[in-house]
Every structure is written in structure tokens, then in C-alpha cells.
Amino acid sequence: MAPVLADDEAVAAFARDGVVCLRSVLDEEQVAAAARAIDAVLARPGPLAQVASAADDPGAFTEDFCRWREIGQIEELARYSRVPAAAAALMATPQVRFYHDHVLVKEGGTRQRTPWHQDQPYYNVDGRGVSAWIPVDPVPADGGLELVAGSHRGPWLMPRTFLRKEARWFPEGSLAELPDIDADPAAFDIRRFALEPGDAIFFDFLTVHGAPGFPHPGRRRILSLRYLSAGARHAPRAWRTSPPFEGLAAELAAGVAMDHPLFPVVWPA
Numbered sequence: 001m002a003p004v005l006a007d008d009e010a011v012a013a014f015a016r017d018g019v020v021c022l023r024s025v026l027d028e029e030q031v032a033a034a035a036r037a038i039d040a041v042l043a044r045p046g047p048l049a050q051v052a053s054a055a056d057d058p059g060a061f062t063e064d065f066c067r068w069r070e071i072g073q074i075e076e077l078a079r080y081s082r083v084p085a086a087a088a089a090l091m092a093t094p095q096v097r098f099y100h101d102h103v104l105v106k107e108g109g110t111r112q113r114t115p116w117h118q119d120q121p122y123y124n125v126d127g128r129g130v131s132a133w134i135p136v137d138p139v140p141a142d143g144g145l146e147l148v149a150g151s152h153r154g155p156w157l158m159p160r161t162f163l164r165k166e167a168r169w170f171p172e173g174s175l176a177e178l179p180d181i182d183a184d185p186a187a188f189d190i191r192r193f194a195l196e197p198g199d200a201i202f203f204d205f206l207t208v209h210g211a212p213g214f215p216h217p218g219r220r221r222i223l224s225l226r227y228l229s230a231g232a233r234h235a236p237r238a239w240r241t242s243p244p245f246e247g248l249a250a251e252l253a254a255g256v257a258m259d260h261p262l263f264p265v266v267w268p269a
Contacts, residue, residue: 005082006089014090018152018207019191025082026134026198034223035136035197037073041103046070048243052112052162059110059214064103065243074101078225083200084266087130090202093229096267097258099129100243102224106143106214113212114162116181118151119226120205121159121169122242125258127232129205132225139195143214145203148181149189152204169239178208227266232258 005022006014014020026034041049041064053061068074077083078098088096106112119131133145158175160167181188193201203209205226214220234256236249245262252260 005086011089011092014202014204015092017149017189017191018204019147019149019201019209020090020203021191021193021195021199021201022086023196023199025086025132025200026077028198030077030081031136031198033073034077034134035221037067037071037077038103038105038136038221038223040071040073041067042105052114053110054112054163057111059107059112060105061107061110061112061114061213062103062105066100067103068098068101074223077223079264079266080269083132083134083225084227084269086200086202087132087227088267091128091130091227091229093128093231095230095265097228097232097263098266099123099125099226099228099258099263102131102226102243104220104222104224106211106220108214108217108219111213111215114210115160116148116178116208116210117159117162118157118206118208121156121175123205124235124237124241124245124248125228125232126235128229129232130202130227130229131205132227133201133203134223134225135195135199136197136221136223137219138197139220140216141192141194143212143216143220144193144195145201145209145211147191147201147203148208149191151208152206154206156206157208169237169241181208181210228258228263230257234258 049064
């Protein structure tokens with residue numbers, strides 16, 4: 001497939017806003033492969049799988065991470081679809097490494113909101129990265145990702161656990177707190193997109209984002225593929241990152257490039 005998705009307008013919008021929606025990034029066959037991969041993840045949860053919704057929720061919000069080495073369709077899409085080329089163009093980087101995959105599924109009727117957060121503070125990297133949030137089901141704008149344009153310029157904001165709001169990562173008081181976006185949403189430039197299967201929302205690791213529940217029939221199945229720029233560096237933390245990469249600190253020193261089999265170079269292919 002020709003790697004021509006992120007044109008100059010999209011690149012400029014991403015630099016300005018930290019988020020852009022690209023249509024039909026995956027073709028019909030690739031969407032079907034992504035759907036099979038997600039269903040395989042749900043059928044055989046990995047050690048990082050979790051249900052991120054309460055027991056009394058009429059739906060369910062299920063997540064799993066880092067399955068690409070077991071599930072061939074995820075590796076194929078992460079390496080050889082048009083996604084890494086688009087990530088390279090948007091980040092304006094000469095090289096892209098695959099960071100990890102993240103499967104997110106909200107069943108119809110799920111009430112659980114994904115709280116506002118940035119991804120970067122949960123990670124073991126410093127430097128630029130981008131996520132591609134790709135549905136395999138139609139997603140109405142009121143059931144999908146919500147992103148605060150411009151928030152990728154910083155600062156880093158305190159990461160907390162989604163259900164209990166605990167500061168398990170950075171110590172209390174060490175980072176600024178998230179603003180109360182829901183108290184005054186009109187004060188923020190919030191982007192929402194109605195999506196068809198194979199569309200993708202690309203957003204910077206520092207872009208503040210969240211998502212409502214899914215008050216619709218059917219499911220909202222998402223494959224998120226995450227990539228690192230050439231400038232990304234290993235940043236071991238004193239705590240367990242999300243996702244964790246157990247033992248990596250013994251193999252990669254702090255401050256070095258993420259040159260490890262867990263993070264293969266996927267662009268240039």
C-alpha cells in the first residue's frame with residue numbers, strides 16, 4: 001500500500017493540535033484482520049488484561065496490552081500497514097519504532113467513562129510518540145475518543161488510576177493536576193469524530209484525552225497501535241509503568257534509544 005496518507009495539511013494540523021483524524025487508514029481486509037485479532041485477545045486474555053469497569057456496570061470495558069508477539073495479525077498491522085508511515089509523517093521523524101499495542105473494548109451499554117488523562121506520564125519513555133486509535137466497528141462521535149486540542153504542548157499532568165484516582169506513578173504534588181474539564185467543557189477545544197471501521201485518530205502521547213461510556217447497541221472494539229519517534233529515549237521509572245516492561249532496565253540504560261527487540265523499527269520498512 002502506498003504510504004501517502006498524512007498530507008501537508010494533516011501534518012500541520014497535528015503539529016498545531018496534537019490530534020488528527022485520518023480516514024480509511026486500514027482497508028477492508030485489514031479491518032477484518034484487526035477484528036479477528038481483537039477477538040483472539042478477548043478469547044485468550046494476556047497477563048496484563050483487565051476489566052476497567054465496575055461490577056455493576058451493565059456493560060463492560062476490557063483492556064489488554066502488548067499482544068503483538070503472540071497474535072500475528074497485530075504484528076502485521078503494526079509493521080506493514082499504512083499506520084507506521086502515517087505516524088512517521090505526523091511526527092516528522094526519519095525513523096519510527098513500534099512501542100506497543102493496546103486493545104480496548106466497550107460493550108454496548110457500558111457506563112464506564114475513560115477519565116481524562118495523558119498517556120506519556122504512564123510510560124517508560126521520554127520523547128515524542130504517537131498513538132493510532134483504530135476502530136473495527138462504527139463509532140458515533142458521542143461514544144468515541146475525546147481529545148483536548150493543543151494539550152500536547154504540556155505540561156505533564158498527574159497520572160492516576162482510573163477507578164480509584166490513586167497516584168501510583170509520580171509522587172503526589174510532583175506534577176500539575178488535570179483541570180476539571182467536565183466542569184466547563186466549553187473552555188476547552190475538545191475534538192470528537194464519528195468513525196467508520198479503518199479510520200484512525202492519531203494523537204500525541206501528551207494530548208489529554210478521555211472517552212464516554214458506550215450508550216449504543218453492539219460493541220466498540222479498538223486496536224490502538226503506538227509508535228516512538230527517533231528521539232525517544234528509555235526512561236526507567238522507580239515504579240511499575242503501564243504497560244510494564246519487566247526487566248528492561250537491566251538491558252537498556254537510561255537515556256539511550258529504544259533499541260531492543262520489543263521495539264522494532266517499522267519505518268522505514
